[in-house]
Amino acid sequence: DTGVSQNPRHKITKRGQNVTFRCDPISEHNRLYWYRQTLGQGPEFLTYFQNEAQLEKSRLLSDRFSAERPKGSFSTLEIQRTEQGDSAMYLCASSLGWGPDTDTQYFGPGTRLTVL
Amino acid sequence: AQTVTQSQPEMSVQEAETVTLSCTYDTSESDYYLFWYKQPPSRQMILVIRQEAYKQQNATENRFSVNFQKAAKSFSLKISDSQLGDAAMYFCAYGRSDGGSQGNLIFGKGTKLSVKP
Secondary structure, rough: OOOEEEEOOEEEEOOOOOOEEEOOOOOHHHHHHEEEOOOOOOOEEEEEOOOEEEEEEEOOOOOOOOEHHHHHHOOOEEEOOOOOOHHOOOOEEOOOOHHHHHHHHOOOOOEEEEEO | OEEEEEOOOOEEOOOOOOEOOOOOOOOOOOOOOEHHHHHHHOOOOOOEEEOOOOOOOOEEEEEEEEEOOOOOOOEEEEOOOOOOHHHHEEEEEEEOOOOHHHHHHEEOEEEEEEEEE
């Protein structure tokens, strides 16, 4: 068990460019979550997957954001036409499922996005 | 909608002493989960302790314990025998029990804990 990994760890881009982040969850974890964390704030939910199905999307997830989890393994989060307001830490987490003993979310180290 | 409030932006404790971090939440649900997560500087978030709302007994994990007051919607974290490694941001989080439709956690803004040697 190597934990949740995220790549890249840091991304600097110019406004208007597209960026893509990758998250590799703990193997056999069915659920995968994306959160966004800005300075001085707690993480805010963006979206989550149960296997390959995207079950919920936050209103924070504008149409410039898209997430996928093909084959229920790794997940990607793409931001199109980035804006300065997108600058944040993007966190990925995974859990075995939901309910006692299965719902603990294990977080990755995050991808810090800076939009210039 | 559920909300989580952490009213202490920063706290400080002397090494080996005890500190309590506050958390209140608002929900109309009767069954849910509550969590405390720790985020050390430049490191990933890890779970400290969790509590099921249907359990009256307060959860404990070694030096960490909670005071869960369901009627008051309060969920405080007590850290005993504080260690330098406890210095971190601490986040209180709420999770619905029917995670089938809403599996996300709702986090408070966090409390930054400093430990003085």
